[in-house]
Amino acid sequence: MIKTSLLKANAVSKLYPGERTTGVKNVTLDIKPGEITAVIGASGSGKSTLLKLFFGLISPDKGEIRFKGDRVWGPEEKLIPGHDEMKMVTQHTDDLNLFAKVWDNVATLLPNTDLKAKKEKTDNVLKQLNMTHLATRQVVDLSGGEKQRVAIARAMVTQPTVLLLDEPFNQVDTSFREALQQDIRQVVKDTGLTVVMVSHDPAEVLSMADELVVIKDGEILEKGQPRNLYKQPGHLYTAQLLANCNVLTSKQAKLLGVTSKKETIAIYTDYIDITKSWVGKAWEVKQVMFKGFFEELLVQQDNITVRALNKEQGKYKEGDKVNLKAWGYLEY
Template sequence: MSQKSTSCQYIFSDVQQPNLPLINGKDVSCIFDGNQQVVAVNHVNFGIEEGKITAIIGESGSGKSTLLRLIYGLAEPATGEVRYRGWLVPTRKDKLIPGHDAMKLVSQGFDDLNQYAKVWDNVASQLPNTDLDRKRNKTQDVLAKLRIDHLAQKRVADLSGGEKQRVAICRALINDPEVLLMDEPFNQVDAAFRDDLQQDIQQIVLDTGLTVVLVSHDPAEVLAMADYLVVMKNGHIVDQGDPTDLYYRPQNPYTARLLAKSNVLTADQASDLGIESDGLVSIHQEAIQFKEVENGRFWVKESRFRGMFTEIILGNDKLDLHVVQFPAKTIKKNTRIDILVSSVHYFESKS
């Protein structure tokens, strides 16, 4: 890993704050001025631990990519501060070339790649020529770790999106950063190869102690590989914690919908299922079963074949429930049914 960085050389008045997570945000906001002022990040607090994979997840426009830029120092906080190892993260006003020295950012567009140079040259160019043997060995090693050493002599322009993503990650890792930041890293990776890339990144974290912070809108990605989740909506952090906890015990209905496509019901709708509640509840799709009953109080509204499973929408005049049926079966629309719910999550009442 690279030498531990401080902000002293950029922010002379800074004093290190002890006992903080590796990356710590306190009351952080970011505002974009234009025809209309946009609050992209709104007074958020967060902590990112060392040697872990942290995922920032949310819908488009939630502020997740802006938060990543704040962590790296590409954006200036309007309020609050971001600290790395207890030191302020320098921003554009502090550095001629923005971006924290201990971090590397892999963006969505592969802007840093030379499309008409070979893969080897794209990666090796990040190292100086003062030790050619080390440069050669280091380049070979990082290409092998990301399983693209067989592409070394190919032009980047001739690669698939997934292969380009691996080259971009190799370029970022070649100088042993302490933190790797990735903005939607799997967007251009085919589903068939996504798992392999996720496993490679997880293995690098285990082998080196690298800290990874990634932005995603896809729950399948983050639930599979993240150690910690930060859930954003409209510039706010609405939930954060262990992925399993947030999946089964979210604090916010938005988290339930985002991570599990959960059915969020009002107290009135829940009572129609025999569930008593003072506020909102969520029911995961896999927690709902049904059986055909001639005079059932509910009925099948829609059935959508999804391959291994069928997505079924059922309910009555008051509610729609999305259900996963596995293995996939055919059921006719308007079939009368009774509904069985195996588990319910209750949200705290705001009253």
């Protein structure tokens, strides 16, 4: 079943004259309900501008933002900017009451007309985000990542239709980040919440998003399911955003067994097989970088440097001679 548009940008432009940051230009984008849409792009590409336009924090120069068919009002038309059925979480947590408890910070956004419902909703959102153990802690005593989780809980407790996340996991410790992402995915599945997030981390968008939108210089370059864009990115820009990749000329790529008539070849680090070389000219291991469950090798031949992923830790050391062969590649 094809989902209808919930939130839509219709030929929207917002430019910042005199600045290097261009904003967004002629962007048309449908946000489907009950899904996580991730917007990725280089710094200054217009990601955060698009999020602010959706929320109504800024007004477009051209075009319009529509929510459920109605135009989203900008700050010139609304006393308190921001759409009532949306909540936005940024990297900043300045609006938290540092000397109040986590539970009170979350509960304060709910009315006191029904105290039982207020308690149930607050307890429920803390449980959904696995934060019950933080309920009685003062915010001032929390880490930056824990404060970020409180900010997300505050946004979710009012049960918005759309949750907008601007680099939401930047300050969250790596050990908790994946769990928090899974929690949000589960909330989306259970409640039908619609999430639009901006991120620079490929791991976040590939594991969380239902739809991926790539933006460059204020314009949408391509969009699609994360798995499809990773395997077949239509642009080199997308490939470089989503993974570590080697960008070579077709002549250089021949050293990896690639024959192509295209000028530019991109090869993900995990698309390269490595074997030890006992005879003949080969690649030399210049650096071995420990990455946890794998290593990344920096290898060189004829002033050509390539990165390759190695899962057999300890097998290679600096100065070793190796053979490389690409089993997959992208052409541009």
